[in-house]
Structure formats: structure tokens, C-alpha cells
Amino acid sequence: MDIFISAPGKVILHGEHAVVYGKAAVAASLDLRSFLRMTKTDDENVVIDLPDIGIYRSWKISQIKNCMSQTCKPDTMPSPTEDVLQQLRCFAGLKDEGISTKDLAVVAFLYLYHSISSYSGTFLPLKIQFSSCLPVSAGLGSSAGYSVNLAAGLLLLVDMIKQPKPSQPLLTHQTWSMEENEVINRWAFLAEKIIHGNPSGIDNSVATFGGALKFQKGEITPLKSMPKLRVLLTNTRVPRSTKVLVAGVRDKYDAYPDVMQPVMDSVAAISEECQNIFTRLKSDEKNAECYKSLEELIDINQNHLRIMGVSHPALDTICQVSAKYKLHSKLTGAGGGGCGFTLVPPGTSSEDVQSVMLEMENHGYDCFETSIGGLGVCFHHEIDDSFMLPTNFKKN
Amino acid sequence: MDIFISAPGKVILHGEHAVVYGKAAVAASLDLRSFLRMTKTDDENVVIDLPDIGIYRSWKISQIKNCMSQTCKPDTMPSPTEDVLQQLRCFAGLKDEGISTKDLAVVAFLYLYHSISSYSGTFLPLKIQFSSCLPVSAGLGSSAGYSVNLAAGLLLLVDMIKQPKPSQPLLTHQTWSMEENEVINRWAFLAEKIIHGNPSGIDNSVATFGGALKFQKGEITPLKSMPKLRVLLTNTRVPRSTKVLVAGVRDKYDAYPDVMQPVMDSVAAISEECQNIFTRLKSDEKNAECYKSLEELIDINQNHLRIMGVSHPALDTICQVSAKYKLHSKLTGAGGGGCGFTLVPPGTSSEDVQSVMLEMENHGYDCFETSIGGLGVCFHHEIDDSFMLPTNFKKN
Numbered sequence: 150m151d152i153f154i155s156a157p158g159k160v161i162l163h164g165e166h167a168v169v170y171g172k173a174a175v176a177a178s179l180d181l182r183s184f185l186r187m188t189k190t191d192d193e194n195v196v197i198d199l200p201d202i203g204i205y206r207s208w209k210i211s212q213i214k215n216c217m218s219q220t221c222k223p224d225t226m227p228s229p230t231e232d233v234l235q236q237l238r239c240f241a242g243l244k245d246e247g248i249s250t251k252d253l254a255v256v257a258f259l260y261l262y263h264s265i266s267s268y269s270g271t272f273l274p275l276k277i278q279f280s281s282c283l284p285v286s287a288g289l290g291s292s293a294g295y296s297v298n299l300a301a302g303l304l305l306l307v308d309m310i311k312q313p314k315p316s317q318p319l320l321t322h323q324t325w326s327m328e329e330n331e332v333i334n335r336w337a338f339l340a341e342k343i344i345h346g347n348p349s350g351i352d353n354s355v356a357t358f359g360g361a362l363k364f365q366k367g368e369i370t371p372l373k374s375m376p377k378l379r380v381l382l383t384n385t386r387v388p389r390s391t392k393v394l395v396a397g398v399r400d401k402y403d404a405y406p407d408v409m410q411p412v413m414d415s416v417a418a419i420s421e422e423c424q425n426i427f428t429r430l431k432s433d434e435k436n437a438e439c440y441k442s443l444e445e446l447i448d449i450n451q452n453h454l455r456i457m458g459v460s461h462p463a464l465d466t467i468c469q470v471s472a473k474y475k476l477h478s479k480l481t482g483a484g485g486g487g488c489g490f491t492l493v494p495p496g497t498s499s500e501d502v503q504s505v506m507l508e509m510e511n512h513g514y515d516c517f518e519t520s521i522g523g524l525g526v527c528f529h530h531e532i533d534d535s536f537m538l539p540t541n542f543k544k545n
Numbered sequence: 546m547d548i549f550i551s552a553p554g555k556v557i558l559h560g561e562h563a564v565v566y567g568k569a570a571v572a573a574s575l576d577l578r579s580f581l582r583m584t585k586t587d588d589e590n591v592v593i594d595l596p597d598i599g600i601y602r603s604w605k606i607s608q609i610k611n612c613m614s615q616t617c618k619p620d621t622m623p624s625p626t627e628d629v630l631q632q633l634r635c636f637a638g639l640k641d642e643g644i645s646t647k648d649l650a651v652v653a654f655l656y657l658y659h660s661i662s663s664y665s666g667t668f669l670p671l672k673i674q675f676s677s678c679l680p681v682s683a684g685l686g687s688s689a690g691y692s693v694n695l696a697a698g699l700l701l702l703v704d705m706i707k708q709p710k711p712s713q714p715l716l717t718h719q720t721w722s723m724e725e726n727e728v729i730n731r732w733a734f735l736a737e738k739i740i741h742g743n744p745s746g747i748d749n750s751v752a753t754f755g756g757a758l759k760f761q762k763g764e765i766t767p768l769k770s771m772p773k774l775r776v777l778l779t780n781t782r783v784p785r786s787t788k789v790l791v792a793g794v795r796d797k798y799d800a801y802p803d804v805m806q807p808v809m810d811s812v813a814a815i816s817e818e819c820q821n822i823f824t825r826l827k828s829d830e831k832n833a834e835c836y837k838s839l840e841e842l843i844d845i846n847q848n849h850l851r852i853m854g855v856s857h858p859a860l861d862t863i864c865q866v867s868a869k870y871k872l873h874s875k876l877t878g879a880g881g882g883g884c885g886f887t888l889v890p891p892g893t894s895s896e897d898v899q900s901v902m903l904e905m906e907n908h909g910y911d912c913f914e915t916s917i918g919g920l921g922v923c924f925h926h927e928i929d930d931s932f933m934l935p936t937n938f939k940k941n
Contacts, residue, residue, distance in 0.1 A: 401841070407814035408845060411807035418803035442800070449804060452848040 150189075152305065152312075153529035155182040155322075155536065156297040158283040159290035159355040160382070160481045160490055160521055163450050164420045166398050166457055168364065170410075172417035175424065176351050177361035177375065177521040179382060183281035183294030184532075184542045187302045189273065196276040197258050199295075200541055201285065202251045206241070210272045216240040217263055228342050229260055250286075250344060254295060257340040261303055265336065269307035277302060280539035284384045284515060288391075288482030293352030296340035297526050301325070301333045305528075313528045321535070322527045330357050333526060359525030363424065372424055374431035375522040378443075379493040381471075381505060383478075384515040385463035387486025394485045398457045409457075416453050419446050427522075440494040444477040447492060451479035459484030463514070467491070470508045474501045490521070546585075548701065548708075549925035551578040551718075551932065552693040554679040555686035555751040556778070556877045556886055556917055559846050560816045562794050562853055564760065566806075568813035571820065572747050573757035573771065573917040575778060579677035579690030580928075580938045583698045585669065592672040593654050595691075596937055597681065598647045602637070606668045612636040613659055624738050625656055646682075646740060650691060653736040657692075657699055661732065665703035673698060676935035680780045680911065684787075684878030689748030692736035693922050697721070697729045701924075709924050717931070718923045726753050729922060755921030759820065768820055770827035771918040774839075775889040777867075777901060779874075780911040781859035783882025790881045794853045805853075812849050815842050823918075836890040840873040843888060847875035855880030859910070863887070866904045870897045886917070 157178035164174020190196075196207045208216075217236045237256045238245060248256075258277075266272040279298060283291040304310045310332060313323035325333065334357040341348045354362055354369050361375040402409040423446055430439045451468060454460055464480045467489040471478040478491040493502060502518060509516035519537070532542060553574035560570020586592075592603045604612075613632045633652045634641060644652075654673075662668040675694060679687040700706045706728060709719035721729065730753040737744045750758055750765050757771040798805040819842055826835045847864060850856055860876045863885040867874045874887040889898060898914060905912035915933070928938060 404838070405814070405818060405841070405845075408811050408818060408842070411811040411814065415804050415807040415811075418801070418807065422801060422804060445797070445801070446804070449801075449852045452852045456845045456848045 152187040152189075152302065153532050153542075154185045154187070154298050154301050154305075154526065155529060156294045156301075156356040156526040157182050157359060157523060158281075158294060159352050160380075160488075161288075162361070162420075162481070162521070163423050163446065164364075164416055165480075165482055165484070166395065166454070166459060167413045167416035167420075169395060169398070170402070170413045171366055172413050173363050173365040173420040175361055175363055175372070175420050176355050177378075178355050178359040178523055178525060179283075179289060179380075180520045180523045180537075181282040181289070181382065181517055182536060183279065183283060183291065183298060184539055185298035185302050186278040186542065187306065188276040188278075189306070190276055192274050194274055194276075195262060197255070198276065198278040199251075199254060199280075200278070201280050201539070202254065204251055204255060206255055210274060212240075213259070213263065214272055216259055229339060233260070234343065250292070253344045254292070257296065257343040258299060260343055261299055261336060261340050264339070265300075265303045265307055265309065269309055271307050273306055275306060278541065280541040282517075282537050282539050284386075284488070287384050288487050289382075290352035290356060292344045293337065293341060293356040296337040296344065297333060297353055297356040299340060300336035301526050301528075304333060304336065315530055321531050321533045322524075322529045324359070324524055324527055330525065333357050355525070357525050359523055361427070361522055363420065372427060374428040376427060376430040376434060377520050377522045379495075379497075379518075379520050381476075381478075381491040381493060381502070381509070382488060382517045382519055383467050383491065383509050384488045384517075385461070385467070385486050386514065387461055387463050389461075389483060389485035389487055391483040394459050394483045398459060401458055412453050412456055416450060419450050419453075422446060435495045437494070437496075440492070443492055444494070447477045447479045454480055454484055457484075461486050463512070464489050466512055467509065467514070470512070471505055473508075474505050476501070476505060493518075548583040548585075548698065549928050549938075550581045550583070550694050550697050550701075550922065551925060552690045552697075552752040552922040553578050553755060553919060554677075554690060555748050556776075556884075557684075558757070558816075558877070558917070559819050559842065560760075560812055561876075561878055561880070562791070562850070562855060563809045563812035563816075565791060565794070566798070566809045567762055568809050569759050569761040569816040571757055571759055571768070571816050572751050573774075574751050574755040574919055574921060575679075575685060575776075576916045576919045576933075577678045577685065577778065577913055578932060579675065579679060579687065579694060580935055581694035581698050582674040582938065583702065584672040584674075585702070586672055588670050590670050590672075591658060593651070594672065594674040595647075595650060595676075596674070597676050597935070598650065600647055600651060602651055606670060608636075609655070609659065610668055612655055625735060629656070630739065646688070649740045650688070653692065653739040654695060656739055657695055657732060657736050660735070661696075661699045661703055661705065665705055667703050669702055671702060674937065676937040678913075678933050678935050680782075680884070683780050684883050685778075686748035686752060688740045689733065689737060689752040692733040692740065693729060693749055693752040695736060696732035697922050697924075700729060700732065711926055717927050717929045718920075718925045720755070720920055720923055726921065729753050751921070753921050755919055757823070757918055759816065768823060770824040772823060772826040772830060773916050773918045775891075775893075775914075775916050777872075777874075777887040777889060777898070777905070778884060778913045778915055779863050779887065779905050780884045780913075781857070781863070781882050782910065783857055783859050785857075785879060785881035785883055787879040790855050790879045794855060797854055808849050808852055812846060815846050815849075818842060831891045833890070833892075836888070839888055840890070843873045843875045850876055850880055853880075857882050859908070860885050862908055863905065863910070866908070867901055869904075870901050872897070872901060889914075
């Protein structure tokens with residue numbers, strides 16, 4: 150029988166760029182999910198099928214057992230060593246130089262499969278298929294969706310975590326316990342390190358725990374209260390370089406420190422204020438004043454990001470289109486293109502939402518109606534229509 | 546023979562609204578000038594002709610001598626008392642209630658004429674005509690242009706200041722000495738008090754001294770170095786209430802003090818930085834880097850003003866139109882409509898300038914090509930075409 154697991158993407162709500170200057174940022178789960186189908190097979194093969202990025206690989210278990218010389222020590226969870234990574238690249242037939250993110254997805258799989266199997270003492274045959282509703286390379290944590298799903302699937306396969314029981318008879322999906330999530334998250338972080346080199350751990354934490362979290366100076370703290378908020382997520386499809394954007398902000402900061410430091414301070418205060426509002430909203434879900442405040446903070450921060458020089462005409466267009474319908478938007482992530490989100494407060498008519506989405510699409514952007522602050526990684530007792538599914542996971 | 550005097554308008558370059566929170570702001574003279582023609586007559590009449598606001602009044606000197614019971618004590622320069630103002634309103638046949646700015650221009654004239662004449666001991670017949678290139682009620686200090694021209698004209702009439710001699714044979718106009726300017730400015734401030742109630746003194750100081758000044762917590766300090774900068778001044782003609790705008794910023798400040806206080810700090814730093822750049826530009830007039838910095842600060846501050854909620858779609862349009870030609874704009878004054886200025890750095894093609902002006906006008910705005918940081922109040926030995934003249938002052 151197939152096992153289904155899913156994990157959310159991530160948006161940065163407030164604090165992008167300011168976080169580089171030691172300020173707090175707030176990230177939330179994005180309900181554009183990625184899905185993993187794991188089939189326990191009875192042959193001797195280990196298969197991964199990643200149709201989104203055109204990868205299909207198959208190995209014999211007997212081969213894979215010898216793909217790396219070290220086994221991971223999961224209690225201390227060290228970073229994968231360069232030696233081990235080189236062995237894995239060699240085993241997978243990949244060149245050391247110019248290795249792509251796609252290739253790294255294969256290396257990360259091999260590393261997790263070998264380490265978890267070694268640790269549990271069981272190398273089992275399986276087929277894994279993975280597909281995502283998230284745009285790739287858009288700063289929405291698509292690789293963390295892969296890492297978290299993979300970790301959860303492999304840990305479940307070897308019984309290191311249990312299949313969650315439905316808490317309600319009609320609920321088709323279920324999250325794991327906090328303790329099990331912590332195990333999943335730690336393993337997923339290793340895969341993220343392989344894919345990204347030196348990730349912050351934010352993406353995998355959000356994909357695992359869901360809700361929202363604060364991060365500041367390397368420390369990640371889940372928010373106690375995060376309401377589920379309806380949003381539109383718009384991908385401008387304008388490519389950008391995070392490195393160049395971060396360097397541009399640094400240039401401005403160095404040129405006008407007395408002007409730019411207070412801008413970062415104001416962003417930090419927005420991240421704090423936003424958390425207070427979430428707490429109030431959690432106890433009074435339709436509090437219109439809270440929504441008004443969230444919208445004001447979105448507008449203020451979008452202007453701060455303009456000041457930092459990381460907005461883009463396409464992102465300004467997102468703001469203008471939503472403003473026509475009295476909705477408020479900001480860029481999320483590095484800016485300079487990429488994605489923006491639009492808060493959709495209760496009471497927004499579905500006609501308005503449809504009109505905004507249509508206008509965004511007429512500008513050549515991809516626009517998704519979704520939510521933030523929802524569930525982290527989930528086990529699915531059956532795949533049903535309450536989730537937006539990638540094409541490969543649809544029933545017919 | 547007629548005497549001609551002119552005075553500039555004013556723009557706030559940086560610090561509007563932040564000044565309410567004790568931060569420094571920078572204002573500069575705007576070379577859209579107002580002109581005063583004073584004719585020494587040999588009858589017994591005192592005539593004012595203000596065609597811009599449709600006012601023409603004439604009195605006998607013998608009547609006017611008794612229009613107020615007190616004479617002004619110019620050394621201490623007190624504010625005009627309510628008693629005196631009521632006498633003047635009564636003399637001019639104006640109602641005490643619902644008195645308009647136009648009516649106050651008449652009261653201010655009577656006050657200055659009577660006080661200066663009493664002080665000097667000479668009541669002379671004259672005809673004064675006044676007209677301005679400045680849009681009225683647009684936050685550009687049009688009333689200060691009137692007050693300063695009037696003070697200079699009346700002080701000159703009774704010999705309390707001298708007619709400046711041309712410093713160069715070909716120069717058709719000449720400013721007064723610093724000491725004489727101080728006298729003009731103090732008398733002009735009295736007229737401003739009559740027109741505005743409780744003015745800051747910025748508008749008359751800029752109109753008198755020209756250049757630029759810093760003001761903070763009620764203190765006005767002229768900038769030592771102010772280069773003359775080419776600008777476009779665009780009047781959106783969108784009416785607005787300064788009071789409502791100031792109250793809106795206060796609401797936001799009170800709702801999010803930790804977010805908004807750093808915004809004001811950043812604006813204050815922009816005002817400071819701007820002064821440093823002016824000093825550098827003064828010694829190297831075409832320094833491209835200085836212009837680039839001025840443009841960056843304009844953009845940053847325009848976004849701060851958006852954060853304060855005092856921009857307006859028409860002001861955003863000014864920014865967008867100029868951005869198409871790689872020019873940078875910000876609102877000036879209270880915002881919410883009113884005016885914006887666009888810096889025109891050296892090397893901007895006249896085709897681009899014409900295109901921007903045309904586009905602004907196509908949007909229904911008035912757009913003027915002018916400069917900031919130029920001369921304050923001037924005596925004109927003859928009226929010539931190097932000045933933009935109001936229709937009433939043109940030769941043919």
C-alpha cells in the first residue's frame with residue numbers, strides 16, 4: 150500500500166534583509182504543499198522518481214549499502230563531511246564540479262536513505278515519488294519540502310517514527326507528535342545542508358512544524374499563536390540573485406548608516422508587532438482591527454523594502470493590482486522579482502479574489518489562492534480533494 | 546519711477562511631518578517668484594492692487610493714519626494684538642467672523658504700512674501692485690512672498706533700508722545686505738502672523754534670505770552652503786488639509802510607536818545627510834556622485850512619506866513619470882496632493898525635461914521648470930527676461 154506524506158512551503162512575512170543586520174524576522178508555512186508517495190516494494194530496488202525536475206533513478210540495495218564509508222551519527226547530527234559527499238557524487242555518477250540542485254536532490258536522498266537505514270539496521274526496498282505545488286527556485290522553500298517529506302518517509306519506513314492515528318474519524322490526515330517532528334526536522338536539516346551548503350534551518354523548520362516562527366541571529370523560535378490566514382501568493386517569475394540583492398542593501402547601509410539603521414529598526418518592530426497581532430487574532434479570529442493592522446504593517450514594510458532597493462516594477466504591480474481591490478501586498482524573500490503575497494481578510498468577496506487573480510495572470514504572473522500558518526508535515530490516510538495536489542498525485 | 550522687488554517661494558526638501566516630532570527639516574527657496582511694483586505717487590492716496598486674488602483697495606492717507614490706535618514697537622517686534630487687528634478689520638470694512646486669506650492680505654498691508662510709516666514718521670502716498678508665479682495655497686509660501694515683498698517695499702519707501710547698488714554693471718537685480726534682510730524678515734514675519742496666526746517663520750525666512758535653511762524645534766538656521774539646483778515643480782492641484790494629514794500621521798505614530806519612531810529618525814538623518822551633500826556640491830558643482838546621493842535620499846524619503854500615509858496617487862504618478870526618464874521626485878509639504886519636485890541633474894537632456902513636463906501636464910498637473918536654492922528678496926534695477934514674470938509684469 151502506498152504511503153502519502155505532505156509538507157508546506159514557506160513565506161517570510163516580515164524581516165527579510167533586516168535579518169542580515171541581526172533583526173528578528175517572521176516566517177510562516179504556506180499551504181502550497183509538496184507530496185511524497187512511498188511504495189514499499191518486494192524487490193531489491195530503491196527508486197526515486199522526481200518528475201518536477203525530470204529525475205528518475207534506481208539502484209540495487211546491495212549497491213547502495215556501500216555507497217558511503219561512514220554512517221551518520223544521528224545523536225550529534227554532524228554536517229555531512231566533504232568525503233562522504235564526494236563518495237555519494239561518485240556513486241551517483243555525478244561530476245564534482247558544477248553540480249546542480251537537481252543532482253544534489255539525488256545526493257541528499259542517498260545520504261538520508263543510507264544513514265537512516267544504517268542507523269535502524271534495515272535496508273528496505275522502496276519507490277519514492279515526489280512532486281510539488283510550489284514554484285521551484287522562488288524562495289518558497291521547495292527544497293525543504295523535499296527534505297522534510299523524505300526524512301518523514303524514510304523514518305516511517307524503518308519504524309523510527311510511527312504512523313499517526315487519525316485524531317477524528319473523518320480526518321484523512323494527521324501530523325506527528327512534537328517529539329517525532331523534532332526527529333524529522335533534524336534529519337531534514339541534514340538533507341538541506343547537502344542541497345544548500347549553509348542553510349538557516351528556517352525552511353525545514355517551517356515545513357516540519359507549520360504555523361510560524363521567529364528567527365533572529367541564528368535562533369529559531371516557533372510562534373505560540375499563529376492564526377491561519379488566507380492569502381494570494383503571486384510569482385512574478387522575474388529571476389533574481391539573492392546575493393546581488395543582499396549586497397545592494399549592504400551598499401546602501403554603508404553609504405547612509407544613519408538613514409538605513411532606523412529602517413532596519415522599524416522592520417524589527419514590525420516583526421514584533423506582527424506577533425502581538427497574531428496572538429490577538431488567534432483568540433478572536435475575525436477581529437477586523439487586527440486585519441487592518443496587519444495590512445498597515447504590510448504596507449509599511451513594503452515601503453521599507455523599496456527603501457532598501459529590493460522591490461521591482463513587477464512587485465509594485467502586485468501591490469497596485471491588489472490595492473485596486475483594497476487588498477494589501479508585499480514582496481516576500483529577497484525581492485528584486487520572485488514572489489509577493491496578498492492578505493485576503495475575512496469578508497473579501499470571491500469575485501474580488503477572482504478579479505485580482507485574473508489581473509495578476511494577465512500580467513504574466515502565476516497567482517495561487519492559498520493560506521499561511523497551517524499544518525506542517527502530515528501523514529495522509531488517504532489523498533483527498535481538500536488539498537491542492539500536484540498533477541502527478543491527482544486521482545484521475 | 547516704479548520700483549520692482551521680487552521674492553522666491555519655498556519648498557521643503559526633507560523633513561516634512563518629521564518636524565512635528567522634533568526632527569530637523571530642510572527648506573529651500575524656489576525660483577517661482579512673486580513680484581511687487583511700487584509707484585511713488587504725488588496724490589494723497591494709498592492703493593493696493595492684488596490682481597491674483599481680485600483685490601483692489603484705495604484709501605486717503607489722512608484716513609489711514611487713524612486706522613489703528615497703537616503703533617508697532619519694531620525693536621521688540623511683538624505680535625499684532627487682537628485689539629489692533631480688530632480695528633484694522635473694522636477700518637477695512639471686513640467682518641470679524643469667517644475672514645478669508647484675501648481679506649487678511651488687506652489687514653496685513655494696513656498693519657505694515659501704518660507701523661512702518663509711524664516708526665519712520667512719514668506717511669507717503671503710493672500704489673502697490675503684487676502678482677506671483679507661485680500657485681496659491683499649494684504649500685509653496687505664496688503669502689510669505691507677499692509679506693516679504695511688502696516689507697521690503699515699505700521699508701525702502703521710508704528709507705529704513707537703502708536701494709542696493711548693482712554689484713556688477715550688467716546685473717539688473719541686487720539683494721540687500723544681511724543686516725537689511727534681517728530687518729525685512731522681522732517686519733515680514735509680523736505680516737505672516739496676521740495672515741497665518743502662528744506661522745513657523747520658515748516661509749518668510751526662505752523668501753528673504755534665499756538659499757536653504759534648517760529648522761528644528763522652532764529654531765531656524767540658514768545653511769552655509771546651498772548650491773542652486775535645477776528642479777521641476779509639479780502641482781497636482783489635488784486639494785488637501787494639512788491638519789487632517791498631520792493628524793493621520795499622529796494616529797499611525799500612536800498605533801505603532803516602535804515602528805514609526807525609527808521612520809522619523811531616518812528622515813532626520815536624511816535632512817542631515819542632505820546638508821553634507823550640499824556642502825560638497827557647493828565646491829564641486831557637477832559632482833555626479835553627489836547628485837546620485839541626492840536622488841537616493843529623495844527616493845528613500847518619498848517612501849518614508851508613503852509609510853506615514855501622506856502620499857497620494859497623483860504624487861505617485863509624479864514619481865512614476867519622472868522615473869521613466871530616470872529622474873527622481875518626492876512630495877513637498879504636507880502631501881496628500883499638493884506639489885512634488887523632481888531633481889534635474891546636470892546632463893539631463895532638454896528633450897527629456899520637455900517630455901516629463903508634457904506628461905505631467907497630460908495628467909492635468911501644472912509643471913514648472915525652475916530651480917531651488919537661489920536668491921532671496923531682490924531689488925530690480927529693471928525688469929528683464931532672465932526672470933519668469935507674472936502676466937501682469939510682462940512688458941507687452
